[in-house]
Amino acid sequence: MNRRRLRFAAVTTTTIFSLLISLLTSTFPVTSAVNSTSDNLNLRRTSPLILPLSLSRKIPSAKLRRLLQAKRVPINARMNLFDDLLSNGYYTTRLYIGTPPQEFALIVDTGSTVTYVPCSDCDQCGNHQDPKFQPDLSTTYHPVKCNPDCTCDAENAQCVYERQYAEMSSSSGVLGEDIVSFGNQSELKPQRAVFGCENAETGDLYSQHADGIMGLGRGDLSIVDQLVDKSVIGDSFSLCYGGMGIGGGAMILGSLSPPSDMVFSHSDPDRSPYYNIELKELHVAGKKLAIDPKLISELHGLKQIRGPDPNYNDICFSGAGRKVSELSKTFPAVDMVFENGLKYLLSPENYLFKHSKVPGAYCLGVFQNGKDPTTLLGGEIKVGFITFDMSLSIKDSDLKPRISELSGFIAQELGVNTLQVHLLNFTSSGNGSLITWGIYPEKSAKYIANTTAMHIIAHLAEHNVQLPDTFGSYTLANWKVEPPMKRSWWHQHYLLVVMAVIVSLMLGISVYGIWFIRKWRQQTTIQYKPVDSDTVVPEQELQPL
Template sequence: MVATPLHLPTSAVLLLFFLEMELLCLVSPNPSIPAPLLHSLPAMVLPLYHFTPNSSSRTSSSSNPRRFLGRSESLSRPNARMSLHDDLLRNGYYTTRLWIGTPPQKFALIVDTGSTVTYVPCSSCKQCGRHQDPKFDPEASNTYQAVKCNIDCNCDNQRVNCIYERQYAEMSSSSGVLGEDLISFGNQSELPPQRAVFGCENFETGDLYSQPADGIMGLGRGDLSVVDQLVDKSVISDSFSLCYGGMDIGGGAMVLGGFSAPSDMVFTHSNPVRSPYYNIDLKEMHVAGKRLPLNPNVFDGKHGTVLDSGTTYAYLPEAAFLAFKDAIMKELNSLEQIRGPDPNYNDICFSTAGSDVSHPSDTFPAVDMVFGNGQKLTLSPENYLFRHSKVPGAYCLGIFQNGKDPTTLLGGIVVRNTLVTYDREHSKIGFWKTNCSELWERLNESVSPQPMPPASDQKNSTTEGMPTLAPNGAPPYALPGEQKIGKITFYMSLNISYTDLKPHITELAEFIAQELEVNTSQVHLLKFTTSGNDSLVRWAIFPAGSTDSISNTTAVDIISKLSEHHLKFPVMFGTYELLGWNVEPKVKRSWWQRSYLVILSMLGILVIALAVVGLWFMWKRRQQTVNPYKPVNVAVPEQELQPL
């Protein structure tokens, strides 16, 4: 087993490395090796993290999804284009949405390249936590079938159904029965629903019980992996890709299947034989252009260099970590070193007080990972740093020592804003630095040098199961030349509960104003509803100050930022989806509608004046009719003084 890392900051993780136990039905890839023997192979210990819930930064999709995915004509198989939600450090992992059954039942699943089974809570489960979606009800699906006990699987005590079991090092566990049903990937995907085997949970413990995410989507190598099942059916090519959002954004994208890789994508060999986990051929690391004085074999110990989407941070063997830390400290000797956010750990953190940290790359050095083929992947500061949660402008190293274990483990932090393609067919993994919130457009630009298509083709899009982004059916940027715009409204869905969002709704309005470059007074909350851990907010942008309309130039700029998902919010607001926007023209008003405020004001002044005059006459009349008091200094025998 791989040793547990010495340190995991509490800002992102509540669990330690997990052990995926191969205790469920597996068919041996080599008929000469019995299936039970496969279960006895050494297992890799990988981290599993806690979730607390989209900017999903969902990008505008095309009416022709395969164009944005850059699929070459030679790739005859479709692919599934899916969005990722949540944030790496705030939530600990990313989730995607799967629909299971007929009619479909929706689930939020952790994307995990270290797991080989996909499972969701079953309606029959009496030991399952409260997750963000209802449990799967097999009886409500007219396409569900239980996987009956056979020689290729582990069976329940009655030897009726196949079962699966997962046990984790931090004492979490998941177990249940195996079922088969239609799995759908959302209407952004060109891949139609497919029948697949998945786990229907009847028991879960530990953090698996307490996390809001419904379950796990297994992307690893194995017969029960979603990827393997789709490949075996020949519906997708043997490849998938993940793209994690940046430091302040979250969200991202996923593709099941292949597409034409960008010409400048960096590839490295991945050996499927040496380990059941996805590994890369890492040979060197450079800090600020200087090679670390390490033997290349340091990255080849035990399981080699493993890439795992379920891990938050990165963990290096002792020698590699000490060399990396010393090089970073040398480059940052001008910065003040401060304590980390959790006193229980000795985080290596730096204060940038007095420095301009709007662009961390101006302060922190670049780190290069050099592969065996000589190609290199350059890491930006966001790929090895995380923000200090208690000191503004401070950052901490997100790369730690992996105890005494010689395995190099690279988690999601290393590939933020990086498209990672797991090309299993050709035993290689590719990396392409990009803005994951704009992945589809960037992919289109990188593989299609032809002129961009008309806006109507590019921007009329739908989100997964949601209305179009241009509700009126018009191209988003085609506004009539001289139209007077009264307001712009839009719906926004956020992965944050009503309770968590309500106290910060004013802050969110301020961030929206900042991102749209309008005054805060122009941003108005129209409606606020909630469903489970999601909140739906309707906003309106009104004209500024004394003006009665929004100029076309300003409106187009606002609409562009909305429809292209350029709004960037702090991770405290979760991730967001733009569900629709609308431009409402300035309403032509009658003379009375334009002047009623002035008329009402004049009437009010007249009423007040008449009231003052009336009170004055009443006071004078009272003064004339009331008997005057007698002076108190006049002596009147046997007469009581008049009251003053």
């Protein structure tokens, strides 16, 4: 399941709900559901919720509201949102590219910047909702030529892009420019914009139903930033979600008059490159939760928190009734308290979703985020090494002599050097064997390149590792991505220490050698004394022959 859905609400992380559970499970029976596959809270309510996301200074909420209301609201682009949250894990919108327009279903993502669609020549793209984009059929399409502001292809002819996402999928291709349309509800006329024409994708991107991603993050390639730079929309965008049982919603690119009860919270670009809010406290049913202060700091806001164990089922509650409007009689409200003391109310329909099979049952909207523990916004990570388990049907006595051979096949299948494949553990499992392997960076590298890591993980996740039949049947499981190992002071400075010791020894030997040579010369020098008549003794006088 894809994880790149709207992430602004992700600051209400699983820590909130681990504390919520203790309050809720004491009152209501719990039923099990299908294992969850994401770890972000999805904010939904009966009345539309509009969250404006834009950069701003720390202006008091009331003053900021008056300033926004005083400005003339320019035109904006209103677009429908389609709720694929429970089935696919994201919201999508429709975007039209080219002349004549070619339609695409794109995941709305506030955590990335590039908007891309599969290109017609992409032979490494999956089957998606709509046909691939065909540049030759658009009379207004132009490739973005190589320039100092972009990454160029091998021929230095065209600009290219490459993005890796939090769940370790990736997208790469060329950059093009064309007319982009926003649908018949938009006041904004079609505009020229730069987007990605994809020619390779891996991981969840390959298997997802949606065609591509619409990046709303901060950056030059963000479609919002491009429209703002053209001065055709105001410097903000808004997201409006339908309530429980309604689904869908709307997205507005550009400014709009804020509601009178809007709660503003500052997003600090110095704290994080992503949209972020500084959460101070959480209250459940009016009671302040005793959250570890290390999780919330004034400097960094909410830190990374690990999601629930994927081995456990969803936490669901039965007996609450079928009327969404009456959920507040059964479940408590949650207050998010921000840095300025303002509170944002999460009603039960904001943090619950309906059980798909049990009428009148509701589950907490907290899911495990694939293989990635990050509960904040999506991003790129550095891969230190990758581990995975391999269970083989061959006996350990027959397999041990062939470990080196097996290591070579694994390296070949994963596209790495044989020296990068390390045997971490070998155990006997009945009539079979269980091996834990580790894929490490090359000797000269500190971490595995993201492109290489994507390739390795895609092969492991999609079970594309093919071994000779002589190794019997096998399965791959429990692959993990680990960050680069932190080196100790000694590992970071041992070369300097060794060089200092060598230099000191050489200087010491040189000084000792000079001293020794001088002393030896002094001892071997013949000293002559004058013959004095007063000092001559009879034995020293010359005797006649």
